[in-house]
Amino acid sequence: xxxxxxxxxxxxxxxxxxxxxxxxxxxxxxxxxxxxxxxxxxxxxxxxxxxxxxxxxxxxxxxxxxxxxxxxxxxxxxxxxxxxxxxxxxxxxxxxxxxxxxxxxxxxxxxxxxxxxxxxxxxxxxxxxxxxxxxxxxxxxxxxxxxxxxxxxxxxxxxxxxxxxxxxxxxxxxxxxxxxxxxxxxxxxxxxxx
Numbered sequence: 357x358x359x360x361x362x363x364x365x366x367x368x369x370x371x372x373x374x375x376x377x378x379x380x381x382x383x384x385x386x387x388x389x390x391x392x393x394x395x396x397x398x399x400x401x402x403x404x405x406x407x408x409x410x411x412x413x414x415x416x417x418x419x420x421x422x423x424x425x426x427x428x429x430x431x432x433x434x435x436x437x438x439x440x441x442x443x444x445x446x447x448x449x450x451x452x453x454x455x456x457x458x459x460x461x462x463x464x465x466x467x468x469x470x471x472x473x474x475x476x477x478x479x480x481x482x483x484x485x486x487x488x489x490x491x492x493x494x495x496x497x498x499x500x501x502x503x504x505x506x507x508x509x510x511x512x513x514x515x516x517x518x519x520x521x522x523x524x525x526x527x528x529x530x531x532x533x534x535x536x537x538x539x540x541x542x543x544x545x546x547x548x549x550x
Contacts, residue, residue, distance in 0.1 A: 388500025395481030428464035
């Protein structure tokens with residue numbers, strides 16, 4: 357007679373989903389640590405590799421691209437809430453909203469890439485004051501959280517809370533990175549805006 361307790365099928369798949377999510381979180385943590393390590397070990401160049409047309413300086417370019425990403429991510433949050441019926445809107449979300457949600461996320465991510473590249477390559481992982489230390493941590497953690505969310509997004513049998521939690525964390529980290537750099541930059545008096 358066996359005394360082994362076997363979990364019901366629903367509990368088994370939920371447990372597997374949590375373990376899979378934990379594996380994805382470890383992958384994301386490794387991405388964040390690798391970026392931080394590179395940023396700290398790499399000798400910053402202090403100059404941009406390239407500027408996007410219309411910008412005369414690295415800092416305004418990064419501030420505006422990050423701001424564009426934040427605007428798109430705010431749309432992401434609102435559209436996700438609408439699609440999942442979490443907004444106080446009686447009208448059902450239009451079918452096209454799903455595609456707009458995906459594309460806005462892709463464009464937001466692409467907008468962050470030149471910002472992150474120049475942060476790591478030109479400035480490195482900085483810890484000389486609290487603001488820059490927080491910015492460096494938020495930036496590296498953002499890409500780790502992005503990795504986790506993208507892996508979880510395509511996986512089957514994820515817990516129902518996995519995407520809202522990972523999306524919320526991703527949003528919070530982007531806002532943290534943006535607030536400790538772009539918002540700070542725009543708040544300075546006499547800064548060039550392009």
